[in-house]
Amino acid sequence: VKTNSEHHQTFTTRSKLNGLVKPTKMTHNSHSDWISTILVGDSGVGKTSLLVQFDQGKFIPGSFSATVGIGFTNKVVTVDDVKVKLQIWDTAGQERFRSVTHAYYRDAHALLLLYDITSKTSFDNIRAWLTEVHEYAQSDVVIMLLGNKADMSSDRAIRRDEGERLAREYSVPFMETSAKTGVNVELAFTAVAKELKHRAVQHPNEPKFQIHEYIEAQKEKSGCCSYF
Numbered sequence: 001v002k003t004n005s006e007h008h009q010t011f012t013t014r015s016k017l018n019g020l021v022k023p024t025k026m027t028h029n030s031h032s033d034w035i036s037t038i039l040v041g042d043s044g045v046g047k048t049s050l051l052v053q054f055d056q057g058k059f060i061p062g063s064f065s066a067t068v069g070i071g072f073t074n075k076v077v078t079v080d081d082v083k084v085k086l087q088i089w090d091t092a093g094q095e096r097f098r099s100v101t102h103a104y105y106r107d108a109h110a111l112l113l114l115y116d117i118t119s120k121t122s123f124d125n126i127r128a129w130l131t132e133v134h135e136y137a138q139s140d141v142v143i144m145l146l147g148n149k150a151d152m153s154s155d156r157a158i159r160r161d162e163g164e165r166l167a168r169e170y171s172v173p174f175m176e177t178s179a180k181t182g183v184n185v186e187l188a189f190t191a192v193a194k195e196l197k198h199r200a201v202q203h204p205n206e207p208k209f210q211i212h213e214y215i216e217a218q219k220e221k222s223g224c225c226s227y228f
């Protein structure tokens with residue numbers, strides 16, 4: 001799996017990314033061949049930071065400015081020699097933007113649901129997010145649970161096994177990520193891209209792609225989790 005950063009195009013329209021806070025109005029083109037992936041979760045869990053880390057390989061520390069409305073970044077990920085075109089939507093976590101973001105759930109192929117491992121509230125709210133997702137998204141949407149800010153181990157409020165247990169309860173894959181160090185960020189997006197690619201081009205003789213197994217194998221390979 002490799003991401004194609006030479007050829008990826010970025011159409012980030014996010015006012016947040018250049019320090020301005022103003023609403024952005026996007027046209028959602030559901031007829032394109034871009035695969036729609038949405039980042040959701042409470043305000044401040046790190047959705048924008050995760051996307052910036054995946055897209056640009058960097059973390060912008062400093063003061064937190066909440067996302068207003070919704071914006072997207074296009075990114076081409078190459079999995080098994082096939083280009084998967086991910087259109088990644090970054091939503092505002094704040095309650096007042098909820099009606100804007102609901103409209104985008106319907107066309108989502110994948111959904112990354114984030115909490116912050118230092119915030120019990122953000123973790124407790126995952127159940128409410130999942131209720132919303134089940135209400136507004138397609139029933140076959142690929143869902144992944146991410147415990148972000150894994151680098152902040154001294155402030156940890158949620159143990160890794162609590163995240164794992166919640167994910168098991170909802171039968172969704174899980175990993176801890178850090179938008180700051182980059183740990184597991186690429187893995188999260190490439191696992192989703194792989195799952196979507198296998199769904200789109202399933203050869204009859206090919207064994208079914210198992211996203212859970214793939215993630216566990218990759219985590220072990222990278223030795224990612226020993227220092228969380």
Ligand SMILES: Nc1nc2c(ncn2[C@@H]2O[C@H](COP(=O)(O)OP(=O)(O)OP(=O)(O)O)[C@@H](O)[C@H]2O)c(=O)[nH]1
Pocket residue numbers: 041042043044045046047048049050060061062063064065066067068091092093094148149150151152177178179180181
């Ligand atoms: N240490 C650490 N800080 C992080 C991480 N991810 C995000 N942050 C910080 O947490 C704050 C909130 O991050 P954002 O990416 O803006 O959060 P968001 O989920 O997009 O918030 P909304 O736009 O309001 O929904 C910022 O100050 C980030 O620098 C991480 O993995 N580790």
